Amino acid sequence: MTAQGKERPGEFELIARHFAPIAGSGALGLLDDAGLLRPARGYELVVTADALVAGGHFFPDDLPASIARKALAVNLSDLAAKGARPDGFVLSLALPRNWTEDWLQAFAAGLAAVAGEHHCPLIGGDTVSTSGPLTLSITAFGSVPAGRMVLRSGAKPGDLVLVSGTIGDGALGLKVHGSAAPAWVSRLGEPERAFLADRYLHPQPRLALADALQNHASAAMDVSDGLVGDLAKLLKASGAGAEIDLDAVPLSPAARAAIMADPALAELAWTGGDDYEILCAASEGEYPALAAAAQAAGIALTPIGRVTPEASVARYREQGRARSFAQGSFAHF
Structure with a gap:
Protein backbone atom coordinates (compact mmCIF):
# COMPACT_ATOMS: atom_id res chain seq x y z
CA MET A 1 0.00 0.00 0.00
CA ALA A 146 23.37 3.45 -46.35
CA GLY A 147 26.84 4.95 -45.98
CA ARG A 148 25.55 8.46 -45.22
CA MET A 149 25.85 8.71 -41.43
CA VAL A 150 27.81 11.84 -40.49
CA LEU A 151 30.83 10.74 -38.46
CA ARG A 152 33.10 12.68 -36.12
CA SER A 153 36.05 11.56 -38.17
CA GLY A 154 35.47 13.37 -41.47
CA ALA A 155 36.76 16.90 -40.79
CA LYS A 156 39.47 17.98 -43.24
CA PRO A 157 42.00 20.83 -43.19
CA GLY A 158 40.41 23.93 -44.65
CA ASP A 159 36.88 23.02 -43.51
CA LEU A 160 34.91 25.63 -41.62
CA VAL A 161 34.00 24.83 -38.01
CA LEU A 162 30.38 25.74 -37.23
CA VAL A 163 27.93 25.58 -34.35
CA SER A 164 24.15 25.83 -34.35
CA GLY A 165 22.06 28.03 -32.06
CA THR A 166 23.78 29.58 -29.08
CA ILE A 167 26.40 28.18 -26.72
CA GLY A 168 26.57 28.31 -22.92
CA ASP A 169 22.87 28.60 -22.08
CA GLY A 170 22.62 25.09 -20.62
CA ALA A 171 25.60 25.40 -18.29
CA LEU A 172 24.48 28.84 -17.13
CA GLY A 173 20.91 27.58 -16.81
CA LEU A 174 22.07 24.85 -14.44
CA LYS A 175 23.43 27.55 -12.11
CA VAL A 176 20.22 29.56 -12.39
CA HIS A 177 18.01 26.53 -11.75
CA GLY A 178 20.01 25.18 -8.82
CA SER A 179 18.94 25.80 -5.22
CA ALA A 180 22.13 27.67 -4.30
CA ALA A 181 22.14 30.28 -7.07
CA PRO A 182 25.37 32.34 -7.33
CA ALA A 183 25.26 36.09 -6.72
CA TRP A 184 25.32 36.95 -10.43
CA VAL A 185 21.92 35.30 -10.93
CA SER A 186 20.25 38.07 -8.91
CA ARG A 187 21.61 40.62 -11.40
CA LEU A 188 19.66 39.05 -14.26
CA GLY A 189 16.09 39.95 -15.16
CA GLU A 190 13.37 37.35 -14.70
CA PRO A 191 13.03 36.72 -18.49
CA GLU A 192 16.77 36.04 -18.70
CA ARG A 193 16.70 33.66 -15.73
CA ALA A 194 13.68 31.85 -17.15
CA PHE A 195 15.30 31.51 -20.58
CA LEU A 196 18.53 30.03 -19.21
CA ALA A 197 16.73 27.62 -16.87
CA ASP A 198 14.52 26.44 -19.71
CA ARG A 199 17.52 25.80 -21.94
CA TYR A 200 18.98 23.59 -19.21
CA LEU A 201 15.73 21.77 -18.45
CA HIS A 202 14.38 21.36 -21.97
CA PRO A 203 17.05 20.84 -24.68
CA GLN A 204 15.90 21.29 -28.26
CA PRO A 205 17.32 18.56 -30.53
CA ARG A 206 18.28 20.05 -33.90
CA LEU A 207 16.58 17.35 -35.98
CA ALA A 208 15.61 19.94 -38.58
CA LEU A 209 19.31 20.01 -39.55
CA ALA A 210 19.63 16.23 -40.01
CA ASP A 211 19.18 16.14 -43.78
CA ALA A 212 21.42 19.17 -44.32
CA LEU A 213 24.21 17.65 -42.24
CA GLN A 214 23.88 14.37 -44.10
CA ASN A 215 24.16 16.15 -47.44
CA HIS A 216 26.74 18.85 -46.70
CA ALA A 217 28.74 18.31 -43.48
CA SER A 218 32.05 16.48 -43.41
CA ALA A 219 31.87 15.77 -39.65
CA ALA A 220 29.44 16.46 -36.81
CA MET A 221 28.52 15.76 -33.20
CA ASP A 222 26.28 17.37 -30.64
CA VAL A 223 27.59 19.67 -27.89
CA SER A 224 26.69 17.88 -24.67
CA ASP A 225 29.85 18.13 -22.55
CA GLY A 226 31.07 21.59 -23.58
CA LEU A 227 32.12 23.20 -26.86
CA VAL A 228 35.86 23.10 -26.11
CA GLY A 229 35.89 19.49 -24.95
CA ASP A 230 33.57 18.22 -27.64
CA LEU A 231 35.59 19.92 -30.36
CA ALA A 232 38.65 18.09 -28.99
CA LYS A 233 36.80 14.79 -29.46
CA LEU A 234 35.86 15.64 -33.04
CA LEU A 235 39.39 16.71 -33.89
CA LYS A 236 40.91 13.59 -32.34
CA ALA A 237 38.58 11.38 -34.38
CA SER A 238 39.43 13.33 -37.54
CA GLY A 239 43.18 13.48 -36.96
CA ALA A 240 43.02 17.23 -37.42
CA GLY A 241 43.36 20.49 -35.51
CA ALA A 242 41.49 23.80 -35.50
CA GLU A 243 41.84 27.52 -35.00
CA ILE A 244 38.84 28.96 -33.15
CA ASP A 245 37.76 32.58 -32.67
CA LEU A 246 36.01 32.62 -29.29
CA ASP A 247 34.58 36.06 -30.05
CA ALA A 248 32.61 34.44 -32.88
CA VAL A 249 30.98 31.80 -30.65
CA PRO A 250 27.26 32.68 -30.66
CA LEU A 251 25.77 33.69 -27.30
CA SER A 252 22.16 34.40 -26.43
CA PRO A 253 21.23 37.81 -24.97
CA ALA A 254 20.64 36.07 -21.62
CA ALA A 255 24.10 34.49 -21.67
CA ARG A 256 25.67 37.82 -22.59
CA ALA A 257 23.87 39.44 -19.66
CA ALA A 258 25.23 36.77 -17.32
CA ILE A 259 28.78 37.26 -18.61
CA MET A 260 28.45 41.02 -18.19
CA ALA A 261 27.42 40.37 -14.58
CA ASP A 262 30.42 38.07 -14.07
CA PRO A 263 33.02 37.98 -16.90
CA ALA A 264 34.50 34.71 -15.55
CA LEU A 265 31.34 32.98 -16.78
CA ALA A 266 32.61 33.14 -20.37
CA GLU A 267 34.78 30.10 -19.68
CA LEU A 268 31.80 28.23 -18.24
CA ALA A 269 29.82 29.03 -21.38
CA TRP A 270 32.55 27.59 -23.61
CA THR A 271 33.26 24.49 -21.51
CA GLY A 272 30.20 23.74 -19.38
CA GLY A 273 28.01 21.62 -21.64
CA ASP A 274 24.28 20.86 -21.72
CA ASP A 275 23.86 22.89 -24.94
CA TYR A 276 22.75 20.06 -27.26
CA GLU A 277 23.61 22.19 -30.26
CA ILE A 278 25.33 20.84 -33.36
CA LEU A 279 29.10 21.20 -33.82
CA CYS A 280 30.10 20.43 -37.39
CA ALA A 281 32.66 20.93 -40.12
CA ALA A 282 31.94 21.70 -43.75
CA SER A 283 34.06 22.55 -46.76
CA GLU A 284 33.99 26.02 -48.30
CA GLY A 285 32.10 24.54 -51.24
CA GLU A 286 29.40 22.87 -49.13
CA TYR A 287 28.99 25.66 -46.59
CA PRO A 288 26.59 27.88 -48.62
CA ALA A 289 24.12 25.03 -49.12
CA LEU A 290 24.42 23.98 -45.47
CA ALA A 291 23.87 27.55 -44.28
CA ALA A 292 20.87 27.99 -46.59
CA ALA A 293 19.29 24.78 -45.29
CA ALA A 294 19.83 25.89 -41.69
CA GLN A 295 18.28 29.27 -42.43
CA ALA A 296 15.28 27.58 -44.06
CA ALA A 297 14.90 25.45 -40.91
CA GLY A 298 15.01 28.57 -38.72
CA ILE A 299 18.24 27.52 -37.00
CA ALA A 300 21.25 29.81 -36.81
CA LEU A 301 24.53 28.24 -37.94
CA THR A 302 27.64 30.25 -37.13
CA PRO A 303 31.23 29.80 -38.40
CA ILE A 304 33.64 29.97 -35.44
CA GLY A 305 36.91 28.80 -36.97
CA ARG A 306 38.66 26.53 -39.40
CA VAL A 307 40.11 23.00 -39.39
CA THR A 308 43.92 22.79 -39.59
CA PRO A 309 46.31 19.91 -40.40
CA GLU A 310 47.91 19.69 -36.91
CA ALA A 311 46.38 16.59 -35.35
CA SER A 312 44.43 17.22 -32.11
CA VAL A 313 45.79 20.75 -31.72
CA ALA A 314 43.10 23.36 -31.13
CA ARG A 315 44.19 26.98 -30.86
CA TYR A 316 41.75 29.48 -29.35
CA ARG A 317 41.87 33.26 -29.59
CA GLU A 318 39.86 35.79 -27.61
CA GLN A 319 40.08 39.46 -28.54
CA GLY A 320 43.18 38.67 -30.58
CA ARG A 321 45.02 36.89 -27.75
CA ALA A 322 45.70 33.18 -27.31
CA ARG A 323 43.41 31.45 -24.80
CA SER A 324 43.84 28.04 -23.18
CA PHE A 325 41.66 25.92 -20.89
CA ALA A 326 42.68 23.75 -17.97
CA GLN A 327 39.58 21.60 -18.41
CA GLY A 328 37.70 21.70 -21.66
CA SER A 329 34.45 19.98 -20.71
CA PHE A 330 32.27 18.31 -18.15
CA ALA A 331 33.56 14.87 -17.12
CA HIS A 332 31.66 12.08 -15.35
CA PHE A 333 34.82 10.53 -13.89
Whole structure:
Protein backbone atom coordinates (compact mmCIF):
# COMPACT_ATOMS: atom_id res chain seq x y z
CA MET A 1 0.00 0.00 0.00
CA THR A 2 1.15 3.60 -0.60
CA ALA A 3 1.32 6.26 2.09
CA GLN A 4 -2.09 7.46 0.83
CA GLY A 5 -3.57 4.01 1.34
CA LYS A 6 -3.96 3.28 -2.36
CA GLU A 7 -2.55 0.11 -3.81
CA ARG A 8 -0.07 0.76 -6.60
CA PRO A 9 -0.61 -0.91 -9.95
CA GLY A 10 1.58 -3.88 -10.80
CA GLU A 11 4.24 -3.69 -13.48
CA PHE A 12 2.04 -4.84 -16.36
CA GLU A 13 -0.87 -2.61 -15.39
CA LEU A 14 1.55 0.29 -14.98
CA ILE A 15 2.91 -0.27 -18.50
CA ALA A 16 -0.56 -0.65 -20.00
CA ARG A 17 -1.84 2.47 -18.28
CA HIS A 18 1.05 4.91 -18.81
CA PHE A 19 3.29 3.66 -21.63
CA ALA A 20 1.16 1.63 -24.05
CA PRO A 21 -0.75 4.78 -25.12
CA ILE A 22 2.50 6.38 -26.38
CA ALA A 23 3.91 3.26 -28.02
CA GLY A 24 4.29 2.90 -31.79
CA SER A 25 3.33 -0.05 -33.97
CA GLY A 26 6.82 -1.54 -33.54
CA ALA A 27 6.10 -1.94 -29.83
CA LEU A 28 3.61 -4.74 -30.61
CA GLY A 29 1.33 -3.42 -27.92
CA LEU A 30 4.16 -3.72 -25.36
CA LEU A 31 2.96 -7.30 -24.91
CA ASP A 32 5.98 -9.12 -26.34
CA ASP A 33 9.58 -9.59 -25.19
CA ALA A 34 10.97 -7.12 -27.74
CA GLY A 35 10.02 -4.42 -30.22
CA LEU A 36 10.40 -4.50 -33.98
CA LEU A 37 12.00 -2.00 -36.36
CA ARG A 38 11.86 -2.28 -40.15
CA PRO A 39 14.35 0.13 -41.77
CA ALA A 40 13.49 1.00 -45.35
CA ARG A 41 15.43 -0.69 -48.13
CA GLY A 42 18.80 1.00 -48.59
CA TYR A 43 18.84 2.47 -45.06
CA GLU A 44 20.98 1.73 -42.03
CA LEU A 45 20.15 2.02 -38.33
CA VAL A 46 21.85 4.56 -36.08
CA VAL A 47 21.74 3.72 -32.36
CA THR A 48 22.45 5.96 -29.36
CA ALA A 49 21.91 5.64 -25.61
CA ASP A 50 22.03 7.95 -22.59
CA ALA A 51 21.54 7.21 -18.91
CA LEU A 52 20.35 9.86 -16.44
CA VAL A 53 20.55 9.64 -12.65
CA ALA A 54 18.78 11.88 -10.15
CA GLY A 55 21.26 14.17 -8.43
CA GLY A 56 23.76 13.84 -11.27
CA HIS A 57 21.92 14.72 -14.49
CA PHE A 58 18.86 16.43 -13.04
CA PHE A 59 17.61 17.61 -9.67
CA PRO A 60 15.53 15.05 -7.77
CA ASP A 61 12.69 17.56 -7.37
CA ASP A 62 12.57 18.58 -11.05
CA LEU A 63 9.14 18.21 -12.59
CA PRO A 64 8.67 14.68 -13.97
CA ALA A 65 7.61 16.00 -17.38
CA SER A 66 10.86 17.99 -17.61
CA ILE A 67 12.94 14.95 -16.66
CA ALA A 68 11.23 12.88 -19.35
CA ARG A 69 11.55 15.58 -22.00
CA LYS A 70 15.27 15.98 -21.35
CA ALA A 71 15.92 12.23 -21.29
CA LEU A 72 14.50 11.72 -24.77
CA ALA A 73 15.72 15.02 -26.23
CA VAL A 74 19.40 14.35 -25.46
CA ASN A 75 19.19 11.08 -27.39
CA LEU A 76 17.44 12.75 -30.32
CA SER A 77 20.23 15.34 -30.35
CA ASP A 78 22.74 12.55 -30.98
CA LEU A 79 20.62 11.26 -33.89
CA ALA A 80 20.38 14.76 -35.37
CA ALA A 81 24.17 15.14 -35.32
CA LYS A 82 24.52 11.90 -37.27
CA GLY A 83 22.08 13.09 -39.95
CA ALA A 84 19.56 10.46 -38.83
CA ARG A 85 15.79 10.57 -38.67
CA PRO A 86 14.25 9.05 -35.50
CA ASP A 87 12.48 5.69 -35.76
CA GLY A 88 11.79 4.83 -32.11
CA PHE A 89 13.20 4.40 -28.63
CA VAL A 90 13.26 2.03 -25.68
CA LEU A 91 13.08 3.14 -22.05
CA SER A 92 14.53 1.51 -18.96
CA LEU A 93 13.15 3.12 -15.82
CA ALA A 94 14.32 2.33 -12.26
CA LEU A 95 11.83 3.91 -9.86
CA PRO A 96 12.75 4.67 -6.24
CA ARG A 97 10.62 3.23 -3.46
CA ASN A 98 8.62 6.44 -2.96
CA TRP A 99 7.33 6.79 -6.52
CA THR A 100 3.72 7.79 -7.03
CA GLU A 101 1.35 7.18 -9.90
CA ASP A 102 0.79 10.92 -10.30
CA TRP A 103 4.55 11.34 -10.83
CA LEU A 104 4.57 8.55 -13.39
CA GLN A 105 1.56 9.95 -15.24
CA ALA A 106 3.26 13.35 -15.58
CA PHE A 107 6.51 11.67 -16.64
CA ALA A 108 4.71 9.70 -19.37
CA ALA A 109 2.98 12.88 -20.57
CA GLY A 110 6.32 14.67 -20.94
CA LEU A 111 7.75 11.70 -22.78
CA ALA A 112 4.72 11.58 -25.09
CA ALA A 113 5.08 15.28 -25.94
CA VAL A 114 8.66 14.94 -27.21
CA ALA A 115 8.00 11.58 -28.87
CA GLY A 116 5.01 13.00 -30.73
CA GLU A 117 6.75 16.22 -31.75
CA HIS A 118 9.69 14.36 -33.27
CA HIS A 119 7.85 11.26 -34.56
CA CYS A 120 9.88 8.91 -32.38
CA PRO A 121 7.54 6.35 -30.78
CA LEU A 122 8.20 4.16 -27.77
CA ILE A 123 8.85 0.57 -28.89
CA GLY A 124 9.77 -1.17 -25.64
CA GLY A 125 11.78 -1.13 -22.45
CA ASP A 126 11.71 -2.19 -18.82
CA THR A 127 10.43 -0.82 -15.51
CA VAL A 128 11.95 -1.88 -12.19
CA SER A 129 12.21 -0.75 -8.59
CA THR A 130 15.41 0.48 -6.95
CA SER A 131 16.54 1.36 -3.45
CA GLY A 132 18.76 4.03 -4.99
CA PRO A 133 17.93 7.27 -6.81
CA LEU A 134 15.65 7.53 -9.81
CA THR A 135 17.58 6.25 -12.81
CA LEU A 136 16.51 6.07 -16.43
CA SER A 137 18.14 5.09 -19.67
CA ILE A 138 16.88 5.67 -23.19
CA THR A 139 18.19 3.99 -26.32
CA ALA A 140 17.03 5.72 -29.49
CA PHE A 141 17.08 4.38 -33.04
CA GLY A 142 17.28 6.39 -36.24
CA SER A 143 17.93 5.68 -39.88
CA VAL A 144 20.09 7.12 -42.65
CA PRO A 145 20.66 6.12 -46.26
CA ALA A 146 23.37 3.45 -46.35
CA GLY A 147 26.84 4.95 -45.98
CA ARG A 148 25.55 8.46 -45.22
CA MET A 149 25.85 8.71 -41.43
CA VAL A 150 27.81 11.84 -40.49
CA LEU A 151 30.83 10.74 -38.46
CA ARG A 152 33.10 12.68 -36.12
CA SER A 153 36.05 11.56 -38.17
CA GLY A 154 35.47 13.37 -41.47
CA ALA A 155 36.76 16.90 -40.79
CA LYS A 156 39.47 17.98 -43.24
CA PRO A 157 42.00 20.83 -43.19
CA GLY A 158 40.41 23.93 -44.65
CA ASP A 159 36.88 23.02 -43.51
CA LEU A 160 34.91 25.63 -41.62
CA VAL A 161 34.00 24.83 -38.01
CA LEU A 162 30.38 25.74 -37.23
CA VAL A 163 27.93 25.58 -34.35
CA SER A 164 24.15 25.83 -34.35
CA GLY A 165 22.06 28.03 -32.06
CA THR A 166 23.78 29.58 -29.08
CA ILE A 167 26.40 28.18 -26.72
CA GLY A 168 26.57 28.31 -22.92
CA ASP A 169 22.87 28.60 -22.08
CA GLY A 170 22.62 25.09 -20.62
CA ALA A 171 25.60 25.40 -18.29
CA LEU A 172 24.48 28.84 -17.13
CA GLY A 173 20.91 27.58 -16.81
CA LEU A 174 22.07 24.85 -14.44
CA LYS A 175 23.43 27.55 -12.11
CA VAL A 176 20.22 29.56 -12.39
CA HIS A 177 18.01 26.53 -11.75
CA GLY A 178 20.01 25.18 -8.82
CA SER A 179 18.94 25.80 -5.22
CA ALA A 180 22.13 27.67 -4.30
CA ALA A 181 22.14 30.28 -7.07
CA PRO A 182 25.37 32.34 -7.33
CA ALA A 183 25.26 36.09 -6.72
CA TRP A 184 25.32 36.95 -10.43
CA VAL A 185 21.92 35.30 -10.93
CA SER A 186 20.25 38.07 -8.91
CA ARG A 187 21.61 40.62 -11.40
CA LEU A 188 19.66 39.05 -14.26
CA GLY A 189 16.09 39.95 -15.16
CA GLU A 190 13.37 37.35 -14.70
CA PRO A 191 13.03 36.72 -18.49
CA GLU A 192 16.77 36.04 -18.70
CA ARG A 193 16.70 33.66 -15.73
CA ALA A 194 13.68 31.85 -17.15
CA PHE A 195 15.30 31.51 -20.58
CA LEU A 196 18.53 30.03 -19.21
CA ALA A 197 16.73 27.62 -16.87
CA ASP A 198 14.52 26.44 -19.71
CA ARG A 199 17.52 25.80 -21.94
CA TYR A 200 18.98 23.59 -19.21
CA LEU A 201 15.73 21.77 -18.45
CA HIS A 202 14.38 21.36 -21.97
CA PRO A 203 17.05 20.84 -24.68
CA GLN A 204 15.90 21.29 -28.26
CA PRO A 205 17.32 18.56 -30.53
CA ARG A 206 18.28 20.05 -33.90
CA LEU A 207 16.58 17.35 -35.98
CA ALA A 208 15.61 19.94 -38.58
CA LEU A 209 19.31 20.01 -39.55
CA ALA A 210 19.63 16.23 -40.01
CA ASP A 211 19.18 16.14 -43.78
CA ALA A 212 21.42 19.17 -44.32
CA LEU A 213 24.21 17.65 -42.24
CA GLN A 214 23.88 14.37 -44.10
CA ASN A 215 24.16 16.15 -47.44
CA HIS A 216 26.74 18.85 -46.70
CA ALA A 217 28.74 18.31 -43.48
CA SER A 218 32.05 16.48 -43.41
CA ALA A 219 31.87 15.77 -39.65
CA ALA A 220 29.44 16.46 -36.81
CA MET A 221 28.52 15.76 -33.20
CA ASP A 222 26.28 17.37 -30.64
CA VAL A 223 27.59 19.67 -27.89
CA SER A 224 26.69 17.88 -24.67
CA ASP A 225 29.85 18.13 -22.55
CA GLY A 226 31.07 21.59 -23.58
CA LEU A 227 32.12 23.20 -26.86
CA VAL A 228 35.86 23.10 -26.11
CA GLY A 229 35.89 19.49 -24.95
CA ASP A 230 33.57 18.22 -27.64
CA LEU A 231 35.59 19.92 -30.36
CA ALA A 232 38.65 18.09 -28.99
CA LYS A 233 36.80 14.79 -29.46
CA LEU A 234 35.86 15.64 -33.04
CA LEU A 235 39.39 16.71 -33.89
CA LYS A 236 40.91 13.59 -32.34
CA ALA A 237 38.58 11.38 -34.38
CA SER A 238 39.43 13.33 -37.54
CA GLY A 239 43.18 13.48 -36.96
CA ALA A 240 43.02 17.23 -37.42
CA GLY A 241 43.36 20.49 -35.51
CA ALA A 242 41.49 23.80 -35.50
CA GLU A 243 41.84 27.52 -35.00
CA ILE A 244 38.84 28.96 -33.15
CA ASP A 245 37.76 32.58 -32.67
CA LEU A 246 36.01 32.62 -29.29
CA ASP A 247 34.58 36.06 -30.05
CA ALA A 248 32.61 34.44 -32.88
CA VAL A 249 30.98 31.80 -30.65
CA PRO A 250 27.26 32.68 -30.66
CA LEU A 251 25.77 33.69 -27.30
CA SER A 252 22.16 34.40 -26.43
CA PRO A 253 21.23 37.81 -24.97
CA ALA A 254 20.64 36.07 -21.62
CA ALA A 255 24.10 34.49 -21.67
CA ARG A 256 25.67 37.82 -22.59
CA ALA A 257 23.87 39.44 -19.66
CA ALA A 258 25.23 36.77 -17.32
CA ILE A 259 28.78 37.26 -18.61
CA MET A 260 28.45 41.02 -18.19
CA ALA A 261 27.42 40.37 -14.58
CA ASP A 262 30.42 38.07 -14.07
CA PRO A 263 33.02 37.98 -16.90
CA ALA A 264 34.50 34.71 -15.55
CA LEU A 265 31.34 32.98 -16.78
CA ALA A 266 32.61 33.14 -20.37
CA GLU A 267 34.78 30.10 -19.68
CA LEU A 268 31.80 28.23 -18.24
CA ALA A 269 29.82 29.03 -21.38
CA TRP A 270 32.55 27.59 -23.61
CA THR A 271 33.26 24.49 -21.51
CA GLY A 272 30.20 23.74 -19.38
CA GLY A 273 28.01 21.62 -21.64
CA ASP A 274 24.28 20.86 -21.72
CA ASP A 275 23.86 22.89 -24.94
CA TYR A 276 22.75 20.06 -27.26
CA GLU A 277 23.61 22.19 -30.26
CA ILE A 278 25.33 20.84 -33.36
CA LEU A 279 29.10 21.20 -33.82
CA CYS A 280 30.10 20.43 -37.39
CA ALA A 281 32.66 20.93 -40.12
CA ALA A 282 31.94 21.70 -43.75
CA SER A 283 34.06 22.55 -46.76
CA GLU A 284 33.99 26.02 -48.30
CA GLY A 285 32.10 24.54 -51.24
CA GLU A 286 29.40 22.87 -49.13
CA TYR A 287 28.99 25.66 -46.59
CA PRO A 288 26.59 27.88 -48.62
CA ALA A 289 24.12 25.03 -49.12
CA LEU A 290 24.42 23.98 -45.47
CA ALA A 291 23.87 27.55 -44.28
CA ALA A 292 20.87 27.99 -46.59
CA ALA A 293 19.29 24.78 -45.29
CA ALA A 294 19.83 25.89 -41.69
CA GLN A 295 18.28 29.27 -42.43
CA ALA A 296 15.28 27.58 -44.06
CA ALA A 297 14.90 25.45 -40.91
CA GLY A 298 15.01 28.57 -38.72
CA ILE A 299 18.24 27.52 -37.00
CA ALA A 300 21.25 29.81 -36.81
CA LEU A 301 24.53 28.24 -37.94
CA THR A 302 27.64 30.25 -37.13
CA PRO A 303 31.23 29.80 -38.40
CA ILE A 304 33.64 29.97 -35.44
CA GLY A 305 36.91 28.80 -36.97
CA ARG A 306 38.66 26.53 -39.40
CA VAL A 307 40.11 23.00 -39.39
CA THR A 308 43.92 22.79 -39.59
CA PRO A 309 46.31 19.91 -40.40
CA GLU A 310 47.91 19.69 -36.91
CA ALA A 311 46.38 16.59 -35.35
CA SER A 312 44.43 17.22 -32.11
CA VAL A 313 45.79 20.75 -31.72
CA ALA A 314 43.10 23.36 -31.13
CA ARG A 315 44.19 26.98 -30.86
CA TYR A 316 41.75 29.48 -29.35
CA ARG A 317 41.87 33.26 -29.59
CA GLU A 318 39.86 35.79 -27.61
CA GLN A 319 40.08 39.46 -28.54
CA GLY A 320 43.18 38.67 -30.58
CA ARG A 321 45.02 36.89 -27.75
CA ALA A 322 45.70 33.18 -27.31
CA ARG A 323 43.41 31.45 -24.80
CA SER A 324 43.84 28.04 -23.18
CA PHE A 325 41.66 25.92 -20.89
CA ALA A 326 42.68 23.75 -17.97
CA GLN A 327 39.58 21.60 -18.41
CA GLY A 328 37.70 21.70 -21.66
CA SER A 329 34.45 19.98 -20.71
CA PHE A 330 32.27 18.31 -18.15
CA ALA A 331 33.56 14.87 -17.12
CA HIS A 332 31.66 12.08 -15.35
CA PHE A 333 34.82 10.53 -13.89
